[in-house]
Amino acid sequence: MRIVLIFSVTLLTILYGGSLRAQPWESADPASTGWSADGLKQAQTYAASLKPTAVMVVQDGKVIAAWGDISRKVNVASIRKSLLSALYGIAISEGRIKLGSTLAELGIDDKPLALTDAEKHATVRDLLMARSGIYHPAAYETVDMRRNRPGRGSKQPGSFWWYNNWDFNALGTIYRQQTGEDIFHSFAQRIAAPIGMEDFSARDGRYVAERQSKHSAYPFSLSARDAARFGQLFLNAGRWGDKQVIPAAWVRESTTAYSRTERGSMGYGYLWWTLNPKVFGPCAALASGYGGQAIAIVPSKRLVVVQIVDTAQNAKGMRTSHFINLLQRLAAAAP
Template sequence: MRLILCLVLSLVAAAQAGAEPAEQWLKADETAMTRTISGLVQVYSIREKPTALMVVEGDKIIASWGALDRKINVASVRKSLLSALYGIAIAEHRISLTSTLADLRIDDKKPSLNEAEKQATVRDLLTSRSGIYHLAAHETREIKSNRPARGSHAPGTYWFYNNWDFNALGAIYRKETGEDIFASFATRIARPIGMEDFSKRDGRYAFEKVSVYPAYPFQLTARDAARFGLLFANGGRWNGRQVIPAAWVRESTWAHARTNRGNRGYGYMWWELSSEPWGRGGAYAAGFGGQIIAFLPAKKLVLVQTVDLRANPKGIRTSAVIELMKEIAAALPE
């Protein structure tokens, strides 16, 4: 009786852990459903011209397009990658969400931060609500033209997609943990989940004269990005190991702020996917030009897209990828 109970508990634990791919991704068996989704991906890819697109259900590829092993600068997807590292560091009590910039002795080039700005917390930066509108590295034209005036909003009161917040978070991570971002990602996430291509050499620090805090662009292949998406779809677990705390997976992908971008929800450097039509718990990481890692736990679905802007300089709208996801989700069994 005890043996049977242990077996049952083992099976339950395995089911809860979710499915992970083998050392290399395998394709799902061909069915009417996979043919339908492959057709959707083909039509979309011919029209939009991604470098790579990969759709995963459970631990298998159900459709793909392009060069899945080609490394691409995934732009602002970097922010969600760093958010995952924050979840680990906070669980290990090396960083606190409630620490202020004053506590952490964070400042910047002149015009320096004032005392009110230094009351912004790590949580404020993670949700892009610091109220600090200092110039920053890797800003887009849209950010530059729409940046509010310094002192116009108190910390924690107003959402603005702000590269200063994201870049400062990179510096805080390095300062408080004593770890390089890319080496940390390779050791703490990429290696445990079996990424095939990523190494710490696939990141760099991009400095600009306007700020002491660099951006930290990452290069990823689609097949490695899909493992990261699947890790979140599985609640941070991989082969029975809790790589990222489950509580952080939930908290970081919830909407902590409503944005000025179609009232979309923003978490801790993740974009929320509303519950319709694909169930609760979904989120996506998005980067300029159409870089995306999206996961839908209720559908056991992960979708990844990379776009080389040298080959496709116009890029791909995020809304186009979301529409494809809706079509794919509708084709999956209930």
Template sequence: MVFALAVLVLGTAATQADQSVAIADNFPGAAFETTTPEAAGWSAETLAEAKAWSQQLAPTAAVMIVQHGRIVAEWGDTAVKSNLHSIRKSLLSALIGIAVDKHEIDLNATLGSLGIDDNSPGLTETEKAATVVDLLKARSGIYHAALYETPGMAKLRPPRGSHLPGTFWYYNNWDFNALGSIYERATMQSIFTSLDQKIARPIGMQDYQPGDGEYFRGKDSDHPAYPIRMSARDLARFALLYLHDGRWKDRQLVPSAWVRESTQSYSDAFAEIGPGLGYGYLWWIGFPRDMGAPTVNVPAGSYEAIGAEGQYAFVIPAYDLVIVHRVNSDLPHRPEPNFRQMARLLWLVLSAAGDRDAGPDVALAHAAGTRLSGGALTSALSGKTLAVGKWLKGGPFAWQLRADGTMSILAGPARRERWTGTWRVDDRDRFCRTLNETDARELCLVVVANDARLQLFDSDGLMRLDAEVE
């Protein structure tokens, strides 16, 4: 069935912005078609700003922006194959959806019924009660050691037995790796061969081969990870497949019901950094929209695959749009872009397309108001309380800045003291604060006064905090 969704046609003309059309029934052949930003109704100037921002964050990045099935803009080497990192999980989600449709996998099957265990100390009977769908949602409650996880993931892992299956979200490589084992046992085929036969070849991936996948094994767990190498242009085809609800031309490769089910949010993800991000079945839903200051408003129904070191594949059905951002982690590269930095790239791309609802421009270069310096900056801060982060978990927060250079951060409606520290104005006319914590680093921010608010900007020139002065 053709997936049709009424969407706003992005463009600079008001008449275009008010129209609604179905997602274009346009698929790449041997290669993607291209168009110019001007012909597509995009702002070439804002796209150039997006490219400059992208290359500032990751000079080696490969980026593709595809609307109505045609490339509107691209830069970097989109043909080179590199590690997808955790985007591998969204690929597995598609394969599992195909297997569920063929009755090879039962989402409600428990790990115990499937004979899934792990090395010593093995799974408890309670842990074995977790179901396949619990693992897809990262809600298994199984906190056994896992392979191929980042130090941050390992640090956040809850204690064994601390949560019952299905009751708590934790981004858990044990779940994702065990799903790989479940898939291969059920289908009697490797993930990499299945991906080639069921998805890569049917959608005409130009570069992927089964040999681009490998297993990562180790002593911590019996369930290997399954890293996959892929080019940006092949990943764009996969995202386009999902944009079309799992259909490629006249073939329904991934069940449309599965695409819809797997790309809705079942959990708030990383709520401590702010609202807006959710988690489906190995897909991320939405995007953080306020992290102490506005970031970007993505259209309803948007979702993405995310991998470490700056791997992103955004699917934005409302605008018939796919955005792929890849960083070749085999090469020397800068630290991976954070959510705030990626939000800026998203904001620029959406704005270039004519989206008027992406949120405010939070760049220091475009800030309204007066940048404070010297005595005016000290006077604006000393003895004041800054109310910030009303959307953050545990908030709102009140920063009490005392005249003697000490400070307290109070949390929640009851304003209980949570952190203490010191503050100063440095010789570059920035507000700098250091919390009394182990390994705490000084954070310095430019301050702009805008009516009754103080807006604080980080070293990237992005608004970090939008504060009300009490």
């Protein structure tokens, strides 16, 4: 009976992604660690005015402050792309995906207007940088994405940055095709379990298909406390305890700016935004999603800041610029 029980628990962990090593966060007293009490209070007041579902502030791997329901799981929108980037880092290090592979070599196409030969010259790396030059309709697009999409064939692969859901969704197809793994089970086993996420299950992801494209979107739901673990993993250069979960070189490469963007001083790496180094110091980066979803890492302050917003409760959500303002206030208050 004992053997059957152990097997059943293990099987459930494999199938559903529940971590048997979920680890609660440790807390630290802000005053004793050198935080400005006034600065932290002002940041909390500012955050409260914007009505997020939860905010977590972590420094040196310990919770400095947490507001709202940090265990509530919310669709984190385009943060999904940074989560997938982490899986790519693992798959590339294992030789299962190659950055230089073209879409032609991978057999990637679309409907109802097939990709052109020129578009099929785009590489995996081009898609990770949002530089594919493929402006085909895509699933899970916003109205602005559809309205502002460049014309088909107007840019050559690799030559132009544009925030493009086609690239991001096709990367999901390529990941599943080349690894033979489901994205959500893969994330649960390869990332969530090793870093001790408390809430995430493979059932917290779903595929969204739309008739205009064969490539599905893959939204995730995360709690703030699990999102903070993901941020801490990147702040730790992909390491958790004695395990290198994501290659350190990939963390560095994916949070390096390869493109300037329409967001002013923000750049874009491999499915990660990069933050202004003059404001936040070197290597600061952001996983960002519609409505105010955010995971920020600020290495110069050894800081992770997470915000999630349930748009079912706060229909207007929050602008990215509001989160950047909050992040500046917290960085200023941090020792």
